[in-house]
Amino acid sequence: MPFHLFADKLVDLDRAASAVVDGALVALGGGLSARLPMALVRELIRAGRRDLHVLGSAHGIDVDLLVAAGAVAICEESYVGFEQDFGLAPAYRRAAETGAVEVRESCCATILAQLRAAEFGLPMLPVRGVKGSDIRRLHPEYAEVTCPFTGETLVVVPPLRPDVALIHAPLGDRHGNLHLDQPYVLDERFAAASRQVVATVERIASTEDVVAAGVTIPAHLVTAVAEVPYGAHPTSCYPGYAYDRPHLAEYVRAATAGGGELAGYIDRYVTGTATEEAYRKVVGEERLAALGQWSASTQAWKDLFR
Amino acid sequence: MTFSIDEWFVVVLARTIRDREVVFHGFGSPCAQVAMHVARHTHARDMLLVEGATYAVNPDPPFIPPTGNDLALQQGAPYRMRFEEFFDAAARGDVDRMFLSGGQIDGYGNTNVTAIGPLDRPKVKLGGGGGGCNLAASIGSLTLWTARHRSGRTLVERCDFVTDMGHRTAVGTRAELGFTGGGPQWLVTELGVFDYDADGYARLCQLFPDVGLDEVRAATGFPLRVASDLRPINPPSPAEIAALRTVDPLGVRRSEFSPQELRRTFTHGTSAACAC
Numbered sequence: 001m002p003f004h005l006f007a008d009k010l011v012d013l014d015r016a017a018s019a020v021v022d023g024a025l026v027a028l029g030g031g032l033s034a035r036l037p038m039a040l041v042r043e044l045i046r047a048g049r050r051d052l053h054v055l056g057s058a059h060g061i062d063v064d065l066l067v068a069a070g071a072v073a074i075c076e077e078s079y080v081g082f083e084q085d086f087g088l089a090p091a092y093r094r095a096a097e098t099g100a101v102e103v104r105e106s107c108c109a110t111i112l113a114q115l116r117a118a119e120f121g122l123p124m125l126p127v128r129g130v131k132g133s134d135i136r137r138l139h140p141e142y143a144e145v146t147c148p149f150t151g152e153t154l155v156v157v158p159p160l161r162p163d164v165a166l167i168h169a170p171l172g173d174r175h176g177n178l179h180l181d182q183p184y185v186l187d188e189r190f191a192a193a194s195r196q197v198v199a200t201v202e203r204i205a206s207t208e209d210v211v212a213a214g215v216t217i218p219a220h221l222v223t224a225v226a227e228v229p230y231g232a233h234p235t236s237c238y239p240g241y242a243y244d245r246p247h248l249a250e251y252v253r254a255a256t257a258g259g260g261e262l263a264g265y266i267d268r269y270v271t272g273t274a275t276e277e278a279y280r281k282v283v284g285e286e287r288l289a290a291l292g293q294w295s296a297s298t299q300a301w302k303d304l305f306r
Numbered sequence: 307m308t309f310s311i312d313e314w315f316v317v318v319l320a321r322t323i324r325d326r327e328v329v330f331h332g333f334g335s336p337c338a339q340v341a342m343h344v345a346r347h348t349h350a351r352d353m354l355l356v357e358g359a360t361y362a363v364n365p366d367p368p369f370i371p372p373t374g375n376d377l378a379l380q381q382g383a384p385y386r387m388r389f390e391e392f393f394d395a396a397a398r399g400d401v402d403r404m405f406l407s408g409g410q411i412d413g414y415g416n417t418n419v420t421a422i423g424p425l426d427r428p429k430v431k432l433g434g435g436g437g438g439c440n441l442a443a444s445i446g447s448l449t450l451w452t453a454r455h456r457s458g459r460t461l462v463e464r465c466d467f468v469t470d471m472g473h474r475t476a477v478g479t480r481a482e483l484g485f486t487g488g489g490p491q492w493l494v495t496e497l498g499v500f501d502y503d504a505d506g507y508a509r510l511c512q513l514f515p516d517v518g519l520d521e522v523r524a525a526t527g528f529p530l531r532v533a534s535d536l537r538p539i540n541p542p543s544p545a546e547i548a549a550l551r552t553v554d555p556l557g558v559r560r561s562e563f564s565p566q567e568l569r570r571t572f573t574h575g576t577s578a579a580c581a582c
Contacts, residue, residue: 099427108389130439305371
């Protein structure tokens with residue numbers, strides 16, 4: 001939200017993740033199984049963060065893994081799951097059913113209105129829907145107003161100002177200029193509405209190169225940037241790599257089993273790997289390189305998803 | 307030509323789209339997603355197809371991937387909307403149709419994708435509604451669908467939680483709430499097709515030929531209203547089947563059905579040639 005005018009924002013991943021403190025309202029960039037800020041998610045778990053209030057539109061393994069690690073107190077997402085592909089999010093589901101996390105489920109369009117209210121510096125914005133929905137029961141902060149111009153009664157929602165937005169991008173420079181490919185999902189809105197923006201990028205490039213690719217999120221909105229190749233894995237970050245469907249299947253299996261199997265996944269891929277370099281070794285450089293083969297042919301692309 | 311229930315089902319969904327409509331599907335909805343591409347390649351060539359998680363306009367994907375947010379779903383698209391660009395269009399009434407499903411669907415077309423059981427301690431926490439609770443208010447018409455009607459748990463007397471409003475809830479009707487969209491127009495299941503009567507209540511109007519009225523009644527949790535001219539569903543044309551198989555070579559649509567249901571196959575020229 002405030003502009004950040006210092007010149008050099010390039011830091012290591014652990015330093016970048018340290019912007020998130022226990023209890024913070026954290027906006028998660030990307031959506032479903034694409035461009036989720038997974039390296040930052042893993043780093044928050046390594047650092048033992050607790051009581052986070054996570055915010056986002058439709059998400060998957062990022063939220064589920066944070067919940068599995070006991071890092072989340074409040075979940076304000078429009079969806080958490082693995083679509084028809086692998087179904088419900090196992091750890092999130094379990095935590096919601098036992099009351100271990102507060103489910104503050106929301107709607108994409110409502111979250112958008114709340115971020116815009118923050119961007120506009122306004123105390124509220126109206127939305128057209130929500131009224132007939134029980135989603136409203138999850139949000140005592142919503143209210144109603146009568147429009148002074150038309151007399152309509154509309155639901156109004158307050159601003160959402162995340163403490164930190166976590167965003168993964170294919171390309172950025174050390175000043176924090178970020179290039180993203182579409183869909184941006186809510187990333188631009190998160191960047192403008194949040195107090196801090198922490199980014200990971202596949203590659204740090206010169207400002208000229210980032211400008212040539214197109215700046216999606218400008219440096220003055222960004223507080224820290226770290227270079228983390230495969231920082232969205234096991235989700236996709238095109239044009240670099242497709243999502244790692246077998247890895248997601250492995251995670252969902254472990255998370256569904258819970259207990260020792262889930263702890264085993266977290267130990268193997270998160271707490272047992274001190275750095276993302278170690279994570280990439282455990283996943284396997286060959287496997288990671290194979291995810292980049294989507295562009296070789298339609299057949300190769302399809303084969304990744306079988 | 308032999309075809310299976312998932313193929314026929316998707317074609318029935320596709321036929322709820324009219325030409326020159328602006329149409330959207332939610333994510334995690336492979337049947338609806340495939341149906342939109344089938345419609346665009348058959349009877350609705352001038353529709354505006356907006357992909358559910360990439361917001362790409364009229365793409366020609368080389369195949370439908372198992373996740374809704376994949377680059378394959380942007381291939382060939384002349385334009386990709388921003389997230390807010392799509393939601394703004396829907397809020398002001400420029401989107402004509404959306405496909406919407408639910409773990410529970412009641413007679414008024416209210417849908418639940420949030421939780422089964424009491425809200426404070428749900429029996430099953432479902433994934434959540436995405437953008438539905440605003441989109442369902444202002445998009446022109448809704449095509450509801452489920453491939454799990456036969457389970458007996460999907461079409462219910464009353465949703466445990468209303469995520470997206472249909473024609474009426476305890477709070478009031480759409481008109482009373484100032485909703486600008488028309489609400490549910492069709493409900494397509496693996497057993498048959500419902501439209502909505504003057505009360506905004508689901509009314510069975512078409513049946514798959516291998517399904518009996520008693521089966522539908524047994525699987526439906528709300529009182530079954532039946533159209534006086536109940537008739538069998540028209541089989542898919544060879545062109546529709548061909549379009550579908552080209553669009554969805556990975557068969558992602560099949561992930562919505564139970565394995566038993568997928569055994570239902572049909573052959574052109576026979577009214578109910580179930581091979582199961």
